[in-house]
Amino acid sequence: MTGANPEAELLAVGENHLAAGRLAAALAVFQQLTQAYPQGAAGFWYLAQVQRRIGWQELAIEAELRAMALAPAHFPAASHTQWGDWLQTRGRHQAAQTCYHQALTIQPQHLPARRGWVKATLSLGEVEEVRAQLTAWLTTDRDLAEGSDWNRLGVALGEQGDRQGAQACFYQAISLQPDLANAHANLGHALVQEGKYRDALTAFEEALSIDPGHYESYYNLGTVLAELDEPETASDFFAQALRLQPNFVAAHYNQALCAIEQNRWPEAQMHLQRAIALAPHAGELHWNAGYVELALGNWEKGLPQYMWHRPSNSGFAPPRPYAKPLWQGEDILSQRLLVYDDRGLGDWVQWVRLAPLLAQRCREVLVEAPPTLAPLGPTAPGVQIVPPENLEDWEVHCPLFHGLHYLGITPETVPAAVPYLHLPTPDPWPPHLWDGDRPRIGVVWASGRRFDRRGVWRSYRQRSCGLAALEPLLAHPSATFYGLQVGPDAQDHPSLRNLAPYIQSFVDTAWAIAHLDLVISVDTAVAHVVGALGKPVWILLPFAADWRWGRDRPDTPWYPTARLFRQPNRGDWAGAIAQVVTALSTL
Numbered sequence: 001m002t003g004a005n006p007e008a009e010l011l012a013v014g015e016n017h018l019a020a021g022r023l024a025a026a027l028a029v030f031q032q033l034t035q036a037y038p039q040g041a042a043g044f045w046y047l048a049q050v051q052r053r054i055g056w057q058e059l060a061i062e063a064e065l066r067a068m069a070l071a072p073a074h075f076p077a078a079s080h081t082q083w084g085d086w087l088q089t090r091g092r093h094q095a096a097q098t099c100y101h102q103a104l105t106i107q108p109q110h111l112p113a114r115r116g117w118v119k120a121t122l123s124l125g126e127v128e129e130v131r132a133q134l135t136a137w138l139t140t141d142r143d144l145a146e147g148s149d150w151n152r153l154g155v156a157l158g159e160q161g162d163r164q165g166a167q168a169c170f171y172q173a174i175s176l177q178p179d180l181a182n183a184h185a186n187l188g189h190a191l192v193q194e195g196k197y198r199d200a201l202t203a204f205e206e207a208l209s210i211d212p213g214h215y216e217s218y219y220n221l222g223t224v225l226a227e228l229d230e231p232e233t234a235s236d237f238f239a240q241a242l243r244l245q246p247n248f249v250a251a252h253y254n255q256a257l258c259a260i261e262q263n264r265w266p267e268a269q270m271h272l273q274r275a276i277a278l279a280p281h282a283g284e285l286h287w288n289a290g291y292v293e294l295a296l297g298n299w300e301k302g303l304p305q306y307m308w309h310r311p312s313n314s315g316f317a318p319p320r321p322y323a324k325p326l327w328q329g330e331d332i333l334s335q336r337l338l339v340y341d342d343r344g345l346g347d348w349v350q351w352v353r354l355a356p357l358l359a360q361r362c363r364e365v366l367v368e369a370p371p372t373l374a375p376l377g378p379t380a381p382g383v384q385i386v387p388p389e390n391l392e393d394w395e396v397h398c399p400l401f402h403g404l405h406y407l408g409i410t411p412e413t414v415p416a417a418v419p420y421l422h423l424p425t426p427d428p429w430p431p432h433l434w435d436g437d438r439p440r441i442g443v444v445w446a447s448g449r450r451f452d453r454r455g456v457w458r459s460y461r462q463r464s465c466g467l468a469a470l471e472p473l474l475a476h477p478s479a480t481f482y483g484l485q486v487g488p489d490a491q492d493h494p495s496l497r498n499l500a501p502y503i504q505s506f507v508d509t510a511w512a513i514a515h516l517d518l519v520i521s522v523d524t525a526v527a528h529v530v531g532a533l534g535k536p537v538w539i540l541l542p543f544a545a546d547w548r549w550g551r552d553r554p555d556t557p558w559y560p561t562a563r564l565f566r567q568p569n570r571g572d573w574a575g576a577i578a579q580v581v582t583a584l585s586t587l
Helices: 007-021 023-036 041-054 057-070 075-090 091-105 111-123 127-140 148-157 162-175 182-191 198-208 217-226 231-244 249-261 265-278 283-295 299-306 345-361 401-408 458-463 468-475 506-514 525-532 575-583
Strands: 333-338 362-368 385-387 396-399 441-443 482-484 497-498 516-522 537-540 562-568
Touching: 007 023, 007 041, 041 075, 041 497, 057 075, 057 091, 075 091, 075 111, 091 111, 091 497, 111 148, 127 148, 148 162, 148 182, 162 182, 182 198, 182 217, 198 217, 217 231, 217 249, 231 249, 249 265, 249 283, 265 283, 299 401, 333 345, 333 401, 345 362, 345 385, 345 401, 345 525, 396 401, 441 468, 441 525, 441 575, 458 575, 506 525, 516 525, 525 537, 525 562, 537 575, 562 575
Parallel strands: 333 362, 333 396, 362 385, 441 482, 441 516, 482 497, 516 537, 537 562
Antiparallel strands: none
């Protein structure tokens, strides 16, 4: 080509080929043109048209994007926005942000470009830049400000842990767009994180009034009501969520938890089975399914599921990540087995009975013991009780509880020979504390405090009756009552000899139990110690008791000396204690 403008001449040749349908020739010309003149937008634009007609869609889009980047002013804002959306869907947020910026340079009021820019910039993690820009737009163009943008910013701030900033954004979103259901729902989530449950209920209810099909808000209402200890009402909302979204795993799971709290075990079983079918690898689902099967008496099925790992914030740790092998029931007669329990003191007391049986399956079993319980540990051939800081050499390990499964324990074969804890000498208690001829009865009214799935101390609240609830019992004239409660719940009472100031460890508690005729306790570690020492214990249970106590029986295979007194209705400690008072009158 010999003209004054070779680029224009080559472009004209390519256009002629394209107009005549000679696509191969046109492709060759435009490829040559873009290589020779890489800053020429027209060459890339026409190359894209040829590639699109050939069917090379991805290449065509890349060429068009190159043309738009070289000559942005030659394309309308809508085109830049369109390609920004395309890039955004492919995770190319930086390039998408550039396209939206070009669109806004051409047309600052272009709403689709504004929305796209917010999405892309948040995807890049540039939260403060978005906050500054939205504030500027709100100041200068309030009529164009969109609640959805503020809602997205609130979500991003919440993910960064800025709860107050997130709430402010959600309130701003609602002020701009009152009918934005997601903003109300997200506000509800933010309020839940602040512990403002009643305000959160209002937010979720508002979301549902705007969008009755917003199944997440039904679910959210259920979770808040469950947190407020209203499982009956919560169940209704989970049912609504499942009506709209039958495969909603979290709703099935939470519906199961509500059913458990209402003693509706078969219903809980059904929802957990459905949830596991939808999410077969979720350990939390299997753990709870195992819990339900155990409560129903299906130990063979329940124990393997109950051994699944739970999330670390559940309060129940998985098997420790030792480099040495985890025992899974195989022959280890020549090896030493380390067993431990990370669940709670009462669990250790209950499961340590397995140590002599495990010792028959290995050369020796080392039982890691909490320091406060170690002196009480069982003595048996092949069993060594060791504190955590003094573990000796061993070859394999497993949680103590796993022994139930690997030993094939069933409700009919629970090893229940008591006592299996022993009292170390000497007796630390002064004799004058036990004077008098009346029966001596110890009482415990609060369980240990521990985080669980539905909030701090939820298990504590459900299992603890409080000292005031024991007033009808303490009024019994023919007994002397001793308070075994320790910790923040220990307190004095005119009808009670408070032993808490004298109790420094479970050894002290165990010796106190040895001097008592009976202990009446809520479901906590002291109840297990009493049973393991072979002393009479009456255990006060909530309406939906832990699986280990079964569903309705008045006794337990774990402790032959135990009697169980259950709430007749959820939360009805008065009813349970009335049963105890009646039983005490017949002694």
